[in-house]
Amino acid sequence: MGRGREQIEYLLQALQHSDVSGFELLEFLDIRSRLAIQEPLFSQDDRRRLEDIDRQLLQMAPSWLARIMEVADLAEMRQRSRALPSHWWWYLDQINLSMQSANSVAN
Amino acid sequence: MVKRKNILTFDDRAKLVHAVGKIQRQINWKVGKDVAHLNKRRQMQHLQPSATMLEYEEIILELVRNGQNTVYLYEFSGDHYYVARGVTHNREWLVIFGGGGLMETAFPPEDMDDYIERRGFVLLGRIDEVLKWAEEENK
Numbered sequence: 001m002g003r004g005r006e007q008i009e010y011l012l013q014a015l016q017h018s019d020v021s022g023f024e025l026l027e028f029l030d031i032r033s034r035l036a037i038q039e040p041l042f043s044q045d046d047r048r049r050l051e052d053i054d055r056q057l058l059q060m061a062p063s064w065l066a067r068i069m070e071v072a073d074l075a076e077m078r079q080r081s082r083a084l085p086s087h088w089w090w091y092l093d094q095i096n097l098s099m100q101s102a103n104s105v106a107n
Numbered sequence: 108m109v110k111r112k113n114i115l116t117f118d119d120r121a122k123l124v125h126a127v128g129k130i131q132r133q134i135n136w137k138v139g140k141d142v143a144h145l146n147k148r149r150q151m152q153h154l155q156p157s158a159t160m161l162e163y164e165e166i167i168l169e170l171v172r173n174g175q176n177t178v179y180l181y182e183f184s185g186d187h188y189y190v191a192r193g194v195t196h197n198r199e200w201l202v203i204f205g206g207g208g209l210m211e212t213a214f215p216p217e218d219m220d221d222y223i224e225r226r227g228f229v230l231l232g233r234i235d236e237v238l239k240w241a242e243e244e245n246k
Contacts, residue, residue: 014147030217073183
């Protein structure tokens with residue numbers, strides 16, 4: 001549990017510094033996937049913090065995707081990472097597309 | 108078996124040697140990115156909270172100037188990035204830079220081997236070996 005909490009803290013801090021290379025943002029996604037494996041063991045408090053991380057990441061999806069796409073093809077990266085379909089953070093490209101479609105319908 | 112040297116064409120090897128030479132002499136950041144990266148390193152406790160840009164760049168220079176450190180190749184969309192991997196101050200770091208030695212980032216991944224495998228970096232060899240390629244070709 002100690003390691004998981006450290007990783008949560010790591011991601012919370014990393015979220016405050018997203019104006020860095022896409023190579024670092026990809027590491028964020030790696031760590032989020034590691035946390036997903038431990039998630040059932042987390043305390044309520046840790047789960048809340050993880051939800052907060054996910055909420056912030058979702059809000060920043062367009063800018064994070066743009067930064068990642070400067071240095072990598074996200075589809076290729078999720079394939080290399082053997083990302084599970086439930087690991088939505090590896091699908092920022094698809095999420096972004098859906099958000100754009102929803103916005104265009106709304107307008 | 109393909110020699111690592113032959114992963115790259117003659118021109119690509121020349122670009123690699125040029126990029127390594129450039130970054131060994133001086134760190135060139137994209138505009139405004141130096142401070143953003145330094146702030147993150149301090150916040151994440153990769154560096155002391157009081158660390159200066161000079162100290163951060165000294166770490167980077169130490170890593171890219173150590174010929175025993177390894178260098179990897181990463182290609183995306185026709186661009187080549189070079190990745191130096193080494194240990195300093197009891198931490199294993201990656202320095203990622205592009206053509207012309209332009210700095211992309213320098214940070215210590217939480218799980219180095221996993222990070223390298225997931226990104227698909229291709230091992231080229233030790234920095235000193237890579238620099239020798241140019242000498243051999245110029246003979």
